[in-house]
Amino acid sequence: MRLSGKVGLVTGGASGIGASTAKAFADEGAKVVIADIQDAMSERLVRELREGGADAIYFHLDVTDEDNWRRAVDAALAAFGRLDVLVNNAxxxxxxxxxxxxxxxxxxxxxxxxxxxxxGVKAVLEPMKKIGGGSVINISSIYGIVGPTLDPHLPPTDAIAGAYNASKGSIRLLSKAAALQLSKYNIRVNSVHPGFIDTPLTARAFSYPETKEHLRRLHPIGRLGKPEDVANAVLYLASDEASFVTGAELVVDGGYTAQ
Ligand SMILES: NC(=O)c1ccc[n+]([C@@H]2O[C@H](COP(=O)([O-])OP(=O)(O)OC[C@H]3O[C@@H](n4cnc5c(N)ncnc54)[C@H](O)[C@@H]3O)[C@@H](O)[C@H]2O)c1
Structure with a gap:
């Protein structure tokens, strides 16, 4: 029960890494808010978590909408009275x-x-200050650290496609800036950098056997990642075991970026 008494909100919690994180949180005693735009999948997961004995709710949150964020955090506070952990995973x-x-x-x-x-960081600031601290975990990527792998099986293109890298690099340093600024409130902010993980996001790339094999070989550990590999890292950062860890980047990539 590593998260006993804590309340965690997971964006993109309906699917993949977010769903696995929500399950890990529930297994460790947290109350969970699934925040996503996929209503049916989220509601199914909430039912599953409740059947397993956990407290969980779903809130429809489009993370790009500030007003929607305010209402999501209010719903979490109304349901559970506090908010300890935010996972920016969507x-x-x-x-x-x-x-x-x-x-x-x-x-x-x-x-x-x-x-x-x-x-998200903006929306949880006041509730976390009120309870004397919190943990924000931003899911970046190996692509927040290094540039993209060019798939040798796709035709070459000159289209500038760095948006994903730019976005993931952005939250890597948002995490450090926020960690420094919010440490006085005992709010920790860290980033997690997964390698290629088997989720709906990568399903299309993985559906081409040659591409999948090419990607697998880029991970020295010899396999692609599973959502639980990332969920376990998030769980650690959410828990009090990481109470001295802030502004850190936790790489979960089977050695991809060590090369
Ligand atoms: N799968 C990988 O290989 C991999 C690697 C590195 C980083 N990541 C990151 O991990 C995170 C989770 O990805 P995943 O692989 O589990 O993908 P996924 O597609 O399974 O899950 C993403 C979730 O985000 C939700 N979402 C999308 N737009 C949203 C919005 N505007 N508001 C709220 N929710 C929204 C989706 O509905 C979905 O449930 C993403 O940030 C992704 O960039 C994934």
Missing amino acids: GIGGRRDSGGSELDNWNQVMAVNATGPFL
């Missing part, structure tokens, strides 16, 4: 094939992956 990929312009793509990716976590 994210989208590069959408290079969305049909929109490069600028549309850039704006959309930055809105969800960079502005979303910024609004």
Whole structure:
């Protein structure tokens, strides 16, 4: 029961890494708020967590909308009376094939992956101050540290597609800036940097066997990641075991960025 008595809000909690994190939190005694835009999947997960004996609610939150953030945090406080942990996990990929312009793509990716976590930190500040501290965990990526892997199986393109890297690099340093500024309130802010993890986000890339094998080989540990690999890292940062850890970047990538 490493999170006993704590309340955690997980954005993008319906799917993949967020869903696995929500389950890990519930298993360790936390009350959980799933915040996402996928209503049916989120409600199914809340039912599953409740059947397992946990306290959980769902709130429809589009992380790009500041007013929506205010209402989500109010709902968490109304349900559980406090908010100890925020996991800024909601994210989208590069959408290079969305049909929109490069600028549309850039704006959309930055809105969800960079502005979303910024609004999240802003929204939880007062409730965390009130209870004497908290933990914010921002899910960045290896692509917040290094540039993208070019898939040798895709035709070369000159389209500038750095939005995902820019957004993930942005929350890496948002985390450090916020960690410094908020340490006086005992609010810790850290970033997590997963390698390639098997979730709906990577399903399309992994559906091409050659691409999947190419990506697997980039992880020296010899396999691709599972959502639980990341959830365990988030769990540590959420818990009091990490009470001296702030402004840190926890890389969970099977050695990808060590090369
Ligand atoms: N899967 C990987 O290989 C990998 C690697 C590094 C980092 N990440 C990051 O991990 C996080 C989770 O990704 P995942 O792989 O579990 O993907 P996923 O697609 O399974 O989950 C992302 C979730 O975010 C939600 N979401 C999207 N836009 C939203 C919005 N505007 N407001 C609220 N929720 C929104 C989706 O509905 C979905 O439930 C993302 O930030 C992603 O960039 C993933």
